[in-house]
Amino acid sequence: MSEERSLNFIEEIIENDLNSGKYATLITRFPPEPNGYLHIGHAKAICLNFGLTKKYGGYTNLRFDDTNPVTEKTEYVNSQQEDIKWLGFQWKNELYTSDYFDTLYDYAVDLIKKDLAYVDHSTAEEIAALKGTPTEPGIGSTYRNRSVEENLDLFSRMKNGEFEDGICTLRAKIDMASPNMLMRDPILYRIKHAAHHRTGDKWCIYPMYDFAHGQSDSMETITHSICTLEYVSHRELYDWLIEKLGIFPSKQYEFARLNLSYTVMSKRKLLQLVNEDFVSGWNDPRMPTISGLRRRGYTPESIREFCDRIGIAKRENLIELGLLEFCVREHLNKTATRVMAVLDPIKLVITNYQKDQTEILIGENNPEAEDKGGTREIPFSNELWIEREDFMEEPAKKWFRLAPGSMVRLKHAYIVKCEDFKKDAEGNVTEIHCTYIPDTKSGADTSGINVKGTIHWVSRQHAKNAEIRLYDRLFTVESPDAEEGDFKDYLNPNSIEVIKQAYIEPYMSNASKDIRYQFIRKGYYCLDDDSTPELLIFNRTVSLKDAWAKTNK
């Protein structure tokens, strides 16, 4: 490790705790609620929690925070596990908050016995009304002074199913005048006659997040419980419960969640996009979910690198989408197999190349790789497909692709000179006629001719057809959450473009989902899940940087 990276504030805390001997082993946890798919924001938390124990030793638990049976599903548990593994991390223990329901119940009884909790028969509305506001203190419920015996009895009857949903709750008895709203007698348990994805019908009362999270951390002797900023004000309650219960003192630390430009990151909003069919599902390649990014062609390495680069701090942030794209380009540049594909084809005829002749050319698969990634055979003939945008009837300044009279190199092949072109009635160019220069063959060029432009191509008679899906940002504005009105008003209508008729090298008939491809001069692509041997379908992960498009703007 030669590169010295400075520590983030959590690493500083951990190093201090480890050096001072406060803890011998670092233990963290990643605690998703199984009520949706994991997204890139979760990836930040995953990389943080797992990365810390990878760096300092110790281990990380995966704990599903499943205290609300009505929103949670096993489908989500499975997808979340798959995503974490795919990102490259392995948890020590697979745990569920629901594993602790018995202990949590005992903790509640303990609190009641200490006269620190009571059963409240107020309605939700009454509780809200008596809660006060941030600027005015709340008022104690009339049930606040029930005796310990009565509370014990009522709480066990709650557990036994004697009450309907919403009839009563168990509340902590703390301070209705606290400046921290969460300390105004927070609800600890509520009644929900709902089947739980793991405990089934065993329980009809479920603990609230605040009565489950800290104690679960404590039971697992989590040394550093890391969460996002919105839990800062929960920390006082977290500490209060641990202290009153006299259990292992896990400590909570908060960092700023990830916000990514041109997307939304809340599970609620992502679920809405899925449910209302704005996208094809949680793993739509335009989604910022881990599964969406995976299908889009992002690699775990690139996502980890991204999480590393964005850093960990406490200030609100909005990361530019460009950084994520940089990270995936950086990784794919080193690893992707280069092939040629023509997305918007126009016919190029080489008039001095023999009609029935086919020549096999050799192409390096990856000039960035040590062994050049091996080579492949590329058939060449007198009729090719080239990219429509690589020809300009009236060339712009500094244009060094094809134009009447100009020369370009055909990648891996010969230099050709444009002699003529044809147009249809509407004025669209339909065909380009060139002559090739025989002694300019790639790797054996003895001509001494130098051309500035190199373009990609596919032999017309050998080309495979492919469908190509181009993606763009999901939203038209940087921060859809911050805009007026509904975030869906800002969906990008052009976030997907499907090209039905693209041509690709015959080599790609053996394309694999495990291999990432660079379509030379175009971008990085991967085989989509919808692809079949009969119809190859590719997703554009990200385009290549295009300096020409920029200067031309």
Added chain:
RNA sequence: UGCCCGAUAGUAUAAAGGUAGUACAACGGUUUUUGGUACCGUUUGUCUAGGUUCGAAUCCUGGUCGGGCAACCA
């Protein structure tokens, strides 16, 4: 009008009282059989007003701005 967090180039993130640095972006250049990659260079910053100090991004005080807090969600 309460409490809590925060504020360093366009975006992120360092500097633990002592030269404001790094990455991405932008701009310019070199190399190049991908207008890609690689490499080199340039521009741009401590929210504000006081105070402490030989010296403040850092410590203190006031202000400003941004975010969070009044779910039987997590």
